[in-house]
Each structure stands twice: as C-alpha cells, then as structure tokens.
Amino acid sequence: MEILWFVVFAALLAGYFALEGFDLGVGLLLPVLGRTRENRDRMVAAMAPYVLANEVWLVAVAGTLFGVYPLLEGEVLFGLYPLVVAMLLSWVLRDAGLWFRRRLDGRRWRGFWDAMIAFGSLGLSFCWGMALFAAATGFESPAVHPLGVLLGVVVSGLFALHGWMFLAWRTPGVFGGTRSGRALLVSGMAAALPVVALLAGAMPYLLAHSAPASTLNVLSLMALPFAPVMVGAQVWVWRTFRPGKDAVRLPSFF
Amino acid sequence: MDVLDLARTQFAVTGSLHFLFVVLTLGLAPLVAIMHTRWARSGKPLHEQMTRFWGQIYVINYALGIVTGLVMEFQFGLSWSGLSHYAGDVFGAPLAMETLVAFFLESTFLGLWIFGWRRLPKWAHVACIWVVTLTAYASAFFIMVANSYLQNPVGSVFRNGRMELVDFFALLTNKSLVFSYPHVIGAGLFTGGMVLVGASAYQLWRRTQDLEFFTASLRTGVVTAGIGILVTISFGYAQFAGVAEGKFGNSGLAATALGLMIESGQYLALVVLLGMWPLVRSLHRRRWAHPILMVMTPLPFALAILGWIAREVGRQPWMIWERLSVADAMSPGLTSGMITTSLVGFVAVLGLLAIVDYVLIARAIRRGPQRLALGAAADADEPRSPALSY
Numbered sequence: 001m002e003i004l005w006f007v008v009f010a011a012l013l014a015g016y017f018a019l020e021g022f023d024l025g026v027g028l029l030l031p032v033l034g035r036t037r038e039n040r041d042r043m044v045a046a047m048a049p050y051v052l053a054n055e056v057w058l059v060a061v062a063g064t065l066f067g068v069y070p071l072l073e074g075e076v077l078f079g080l081y082p083l084v085v086a087m088l089l090s091w092v093l094r095d096a097g098l099w100f101r102r103r104l105d106g107r108r109w110r111g112f113w114d115a116m117i118a119f120g121s122l123g124l125s126f127c128w129g130m131a132l133f134a135a136a137t138g139f140e141s142p143a144v145h146p147l148g149v150l151l152g153v154v155v156s157g158l159f160a161l162h163g164w165m166f167l168a169w170r171t172p173g174v175f176g177g178t179r180s181g182r183a184l185l186v187s188g189m190a191a192a193l194p195v196v197a198l199l200a201g202a203m204p205y206l207l208a209h210s211a212p213a214s215t216l217n218v219l220s221l222m223a224l225p226f227a228p229v230m231v232g233a234q235v236w237v238w239r240t241f242r243p244g245k246d247a248v249r250l251p252s253f254f
Numbered sequence: 255m256d257v258l259d260l261a262r263t264q265f266a267v268t269g270s271l272h273f274l275f276v277v278l279t280l281g282l283a284p285l286v287a288i289m290h291t292r293w294a295r296s297g298k299p300l301h302e303q304m305t306r307f308w309g310q311i312y313v314i315n316y317a318l319g320i321v322t323g324l325v326m327e328f329q330f331g332l333s334w335s336g337l338s339h340y341a342g343d344v345f346g347a348p349l350a351m352e353t354l355v356a357f358f359l360e361s362t363f364l365g366l367w368i369f370g371w372r373r374l375p376k377w378a379h380v381a382c383i384w385v386v387t388l389t390a391y392a393s394a395f396f397i398m399v400a401n402s403y404l405q406n407p408v409g410s411v412f413r414n415g416r417m418e419l420v421d422f423f424a425l426l427t428n429k430s431l432v433f434s435y436p437h438v439i440g441a442g443l444f445t446g447g448m449v450l451v452g453a454s455a456y457q458l459w460r461r462t463q464d465l466e467f468f469t470a471s472l473r474t475g476v477v478t479a480g481i482g483i484l485v486t487i488s489f490g491y492a493q494f495a496g497v498a499e500g501k502f503g504n505s506g507l508a509a510t511a512l513g514l515m516i517e518s519g520q521y522l523a524l525v526v527l528l529g530m531w532p533l534v535r536s537l538h539r540r541r542w543a544h545p546i547l548m549v550m551t552p553l554p555f556a557l558a559i560l561g562w563i564a565r566e567v568g569r570q571p572w573m574i575w576e577r578l579s580v581a582d583a584m585s586p587g588l589t590s591g592m593i594t595t596s597l598v599g600f601v602a603v604l605g606l607l608a609i610v611d612y613v614l615i616a617r618a619i620r621r622g623p624q625r626l627a628l629g630a631a632a633d634a635d636e637p638r639s640p641a642l643s644y
Contacts, residue, residue: 049370056357056361062327066331066346070343073335073346074331077330078331078587078588082595089603091324092325092607093603096317100610212343212418214419219351222347226359230362233359241373
C-alpha cells in the first residue's frame with residue numbers, strides 16, 4: 001500500500017511538472033514572443049483551456065502530502081517557508097493575470113495583467129528549482145545557494161522550452177515552429193526530469209514516513225475508485241482542445 | 255501581537271476572504287447548472303443569456319475562490335505543522351479526498367465548461383457544469399468533515415503520541431458535521447439567491463432594457479433565497495444538539511458573533527419569507543422595494559463570516575477540542591518575522607485582488623447580459639485577421 005501511494009504521489013508531482021510546466025513556460029515566453037497584444041492573446045488562448053486542468057495537479061500533490069505523508073507535510077512546507085510563500089504569491093498573481101486580463105478592455109489593464117502572468121510564471125518556475133535543491137539537501141542548505149539558483153535557471157529554461165514546444169504543437173507555425181505531439185511529450189518528460197530524479201532519491205525516505213495502514217486503506221477505498229474518472233476527464237480535455245482548425249479561438253475567456 | 259496571534263490572524267483573514275467567494279460559488283453553481291439545463295431543453299435565447307450572464311458572474315467570483323483556497327491549503331504546513339504531526343493521519347484523510355478527488359475534478363470540468371462553449375456536444379457541456387456543482391458540494395463536505403473533526407474529534411484513538419484513525423465512518427457521521435454541512439449549503443443558496451435578487455433589483459431600478467431577463471432572475475433569486483434561509487435556520491438551530499458544552503461560555507467574541515448572526519438571520523428570514531416570497535410575482539414592478547433589495551445583498555456574506563467567527567473563535571484555545579491547543583499546533587520555530595512578512599504579503603495581495611474581483615463583478619452586473627465574454631462566438635469583438643498574416 002505504501003508503494004502504491006508513493007506511485008500516486010510521484011505521478012501527481014511529475015505530472016504537474018510535465019503539464020503545468022508548459023503553462024508556466026508560455027507565461028515565461030509572453031514578453032519574448034508576445035510583443036504585440038494580438039500575439040499575447042493568441043499565446044494565452046492556446047494554453048487557457050488546459051490551465052485549470054494542469055495547475056490542479058499541485059493542489060492534489062499537497063493534499064496527498066497531507067494524507068499520505070502527514071509527518072513530512074509540515075517538515076517540507078515549513079522547511080521551505082520563504083520559498084513556499086514566494087511560490088504561492090507568484091501562483092496567485094499568475095492566476096489573477098489569467099482570470100482578469102480580458103475582463104476590461106483597456107490596453108494598460110491587459111498589459112498589466114500580462115506582466116503579472118510573466119512575473120508570476122517566472123517566480124514560480126525559478127522557485128521550483130530552488131525548492132528542489134533545498135529538498136534534495138534535506139533543507140540544510142542556506143536559503144539562497146548558488147546550486148539552487150542554478151537549478152532555478154535550469155527549471156525555468158526547461159519550462160520555457162516546453163512552453164515553446166506546446167505553442168509549436170497547438171498553434172503550428174504561428175510562433176516560428178511546428179512540432180508533433182511526440183516532441184511535446186519529450187519536452188514534457190524533460191520538464192519533469194529534475195523532480196523525477198528527486199523523487200527517486202527520496203523514495204526510501206518517503207516510504208518509511210507513510211501514514212499508517214488504516215489511513216492508507218481509507219484513502220485507497222475512497223480515492224482510487226475515482227481514478228478512472230479523473231484520468232478520463234484529463235484525456236477529455238486533451239481531446240477537446242487538440243490542435244486543428246479553430247484550435248485557438250479568439251476571443252478566449254482568458 | 256505575538257507569533258501565535260499573528261498566525262491565527264493570518265488564518266482568520268485568509269479563511270474569511272476564501273469563504274466570501276466560496277459561499278457565492280456554492281449558491282450560484284446549482285443555479286447556473288439549472289439555467290444551462292433549461293437552455294439545453296428549451297433552446298430559448300433567454301435561457302442562454304441567463305446561463306452565460308450568471309455563469310460569467312460565477313466564474314469571475316470563482317477566480318478568487320481558487321487563489322485564496324491555494325493559500326489556505328498550504329498554510330496548514332506553513333503555520334500549523336503541529337496539527338499534521340499530532341493528527342495528520344486522521345485530519346489529512348478528508349483533506350486529501352477534497353484536493354485529490356473533489357477539487358481535482360471540479361477544476362478539470364470547470365475548464366471544460368468555460369472553454370468548451372461551441373466545442374462540446376450540448377448535453378456533454380451541460381454535464382460538465384453539473385459535475386462542477388456536484389464536486390463543489392463534495393469539496394465543501396470534506397472540508398466540513400475535517401473542520402468538524404477539530405470541533406469534535408471522533409473516530410480516532412491516541413496511540414504512540416499521535417491520533418490514529420480507527421473509524422472513518424465516524425468522521426462522516428460526526429454530530430458536529432451532520433447539521434453544520436446543510437447549514438453551510440443553505441447559507442450558500444441564500445447568498446446566491448440574494449445576489450440574483452440584488453443585481454436584478456439594481457437593473458430594474460435603472461429601468462433596464464432587459465426587463466424579461468431581470469424579472470426572471472429576480473424570481474429565481476427570491477425562490478432560492480427563501481429555500482436557502484429556511485435550510486440555514488432550521489439546520490442552524492439543530493446544530494446546538496452537537497455543540498460542545500461550554501463552547502460559547504468563555505469567549506466574548508464568539509458569543510457576540512453567534513448572537514448577532516442569529517438575531518439578524520431571523521429578521522432576514524422574516525423579510526424573505528413573509529415579504530419577498532408572497533410578492534414574488536409582482537416584486538419586479540414594485541420600485542419602492544428595489545433599493546431595499548439592493549441594500550440587503552451584502553448581508554448574507556456578513557452573516558456567513560459571523561457564523562465562522564462563532565464556530566472557530568468558540569473553539570479556542572483548542573485546535574482539536576480538548577486534545578491539542580492552537581499554541582501546540584503552531585509550527586515550532588515559526589518566528590515573528592516570518593509570519594509578519596507572509597501575513598503582509600498574503601493580505602495585501604489577496605485583499606487587493608478581492609477588491610478588484612468585486613469591482614469586476616459589479617461592473618459585469620451593470621453591463622447586463624449583452625456582449626458577454628463567456629461563451630462568445632469566435633472573433634466576436636476582435637478585428638478579424640486574414641489567415642495568411644502569420
């Protein structure tokens with residue numbers, strides 16, 4: 001049972017990096033590829049239908065952390081205190097940017113929230129790298145460590161690449177490239193690579209700190225029957241918004 | 255204020271902000287689902303307009319529900335790691351169910367609903383908003399399961415220095431839960447109904463062009479508000495059977511909030527059930543009533559916050575009633591500097607976003623049901639660019 005829940009936890013966290021990675025990547029690329037308002041609208045419209053289905057993977061990670069590794073939940077989040085606060089604020093600003101950018105028509109209004117999307121995406125991507133480094137060193141390293149900063153740059157770079165790949169898949173040719181779904185899959189795996197490495201290293205520690213059998217049994221009984229629905233819903237999102245004619249519908253709600 | 259006060263303030267402020275948006279989500283979700291179903295059955299433009307207009311209010315409100323909720327979820331680990339150390343095996347299970355199953359599905363299907371306009375088959379699209387409603391209610395249920403455990407720790411035993419789960423079913427039938435969950439749902443419906451009423455009254459007062467639209471919305475709102483407040487009040491009183499003895503004895507604030515909520519709730523119920531319900535067919539013509547209805551709109555929100563103050567402040571000094579104090583639940587090593595910085599950051603950012611969100615909702619109501627962004631046809635307001643331009 002511990003192994004099953006470790007697999008669920010690892011799949012959720014790796015899935016978050018592979019999926020939300022391209023949303024954050026598109027956000028990072030907004031100031032680069034989205035020099036005009038029309039281009040920014042197209043970039044946001046391309047990722048918009050996926051964002052809600054992608055970011056929720058991290059919410060599920062946090063819930064699973066609480067349910068399956070209650071002894072580590074406080075340790076991990078508290079051990080990363082300044083980073084978690086910065087990541088939450090970045091995430092909040094990125095989301096607010098997406099929800100608010102089209103609610104008023106003014107150029108400055110939309111420009112401001114587009115900047116918040118880029119800023120929030122950068123903060124979240126960069127802090128993820130630093131957080132992975134801090135977790136890998138058992139929260140012993142100083143808050144700002146050169147290797148942590150380097151990993152922040154690497155994760156941001158991987159997300160940006162993944163975001164570019166996503167745009168090249170969903171809006172072929174519009175932002176300078178055309179890529180297949182297979183290429184997107186590869187860049188997704190690359191985006192998830194740092195966290196998969198961390199999970200592989202932390203596996204024995206996580207298994208040893210699982211919640212007792214009674215809790216895991218309840219969670220299995222209550223949560224696992226819904227797994228097919230959850231997977232099915234995610235697949236439905238990808239089928240509904242696949243590239244093709246009318247892939248980027250303007251105006252998009254975001 | 256010391257560190258503990260600051261940490262409690264952070265939870266109270268972010269939690270209250272979160273609930274202001276959640277309570278409207280709970281009320282509007284089923285209404286939008288019903289409107290969408292009626293549109294799918296009748297195909298009438300009025301029903302389409304109602305779905306899109308109230309759906310848009312619903313999703314603008316939802317944005318703040320999400321972002322405040324994120325901060326809530328992570329705060330347990332940031333400020334209250336003592337809780338997961340002591341009772342994570344029990345308390346973590348409903349929270350995991352909420353995020354892993356209920357909210358996961360809610361968010362995925364909401365994305366499908368918002369962006370699936372003119373893409374999904376008609377009835378599949380309707381099914382999405384019903385799943386969103388159902389999972390929103392499931393989310394609220396699991397959160398109330400977790401909260402009720404703090405009020406009345408059942409289904410667990412103290413073993414090896416921690417609480418261990420022995421009976422999950424006892425958590426689901428907690429006497430602190432069975433009446434408080436319907437009470438919260440009733441409050442949600444009452445709030446949703448009153449927002450329809452207030453918004454429609456405002457438009458009717460301004461002699462709106464969309465008379466049929468706002469007359470229909472006003473009636474839906476009045477009926478919903480009446481049902482909502484009946485449910486809220488009956489389950490509110492029923493809750494007293496499950497309240498721990500002495501809960502409101504030693505806290506002035508909790509007792510005051512409780513008294514204020516009950517008093518004003520009763521007056522509101524009189525107005526809704528004896529004033530608005532009998533006039534439901536003619537209220538849209540009675541201009542003298544419209545300003546009163548507008549002024550009443552914020553009241554359900556205020557009462558909902560009073561209710562949470564009574565429930566949560568009344569639990570003090572306990573995190574888990576007579577088991578774990580809030581002081582012991584606080585993360586060891588939390589410093590005044592850490593909590594002050596994060597408190598200022600969260601309150602400033604979320605507070606400003608909440609104000610912006612309410613301005614956007616008010617503006618959407620003022621603009622009325624013409625030229626809606628939600629479900630707009632492709633290129634409705636964009637200059638059409640030739641296909642070869644890129």
